[in-house]
Amino acid sequence: MSEAWEPLSEDVHRTLQLLLAGGTEVDRAYQAQIPHVSMKPGCTCGCPTVDLRVDQEAVAAGPVVQRSPVVADGSIQSADGEYIGEAMIFAFGGYLTTLEVCVWDDLGVLELPLWERLNVQCRDHP
Structure with a gap:
């Protein structure tokens, strides 16, 4: 499927x-890429995973130096505050x-919007 x-x-x-939103220099560098990102579905199971593509020529600062491919993550909570999964941002080559x-399969389809379900207290990706 293309x-x-x-x-x-x-x-x-x-x-x-x-x-x-962690406030580190790396977070800010990746935040600067957001206006230059496009997306497409990243999975065929119906989950909200998306592939991201940065217009590298439009990003003035160039690639971000990062040791881990996991840039940031946070837990996903149900409407009643239960931990039901995770959201992670990956980067390769600095973009x-x-x-x-x-999301755990047995819980059914995740109610969107995703950003309202995030708990971003767990951070620290050198």
Whole structure:
């Protein structure tokens, strides 16, 4: 299945902003990429995982130096506050590449918007 790249949805845009709100220099560098990112579905199971593509020529600062491919993450909570999964941002070559969303299968479909379900207190990706 070949999907076309499209502008970020409001949900993905807000999710990226929240996950990258840690205030570090690396967070700020990846935040600067967000206006230059397009997306397409990243999974065939129906989850909200998306592939990300940065217009590298439009990013003035160039690639971000990062040791881990996991740039940021946060837990996903149900409407009643239960831990039901995780959202992770991956980057390769210094550019954002994936917003991976993992929700436990037996809980059913995740109610969107995703950004309203995030708990971003667990951080620290050198």
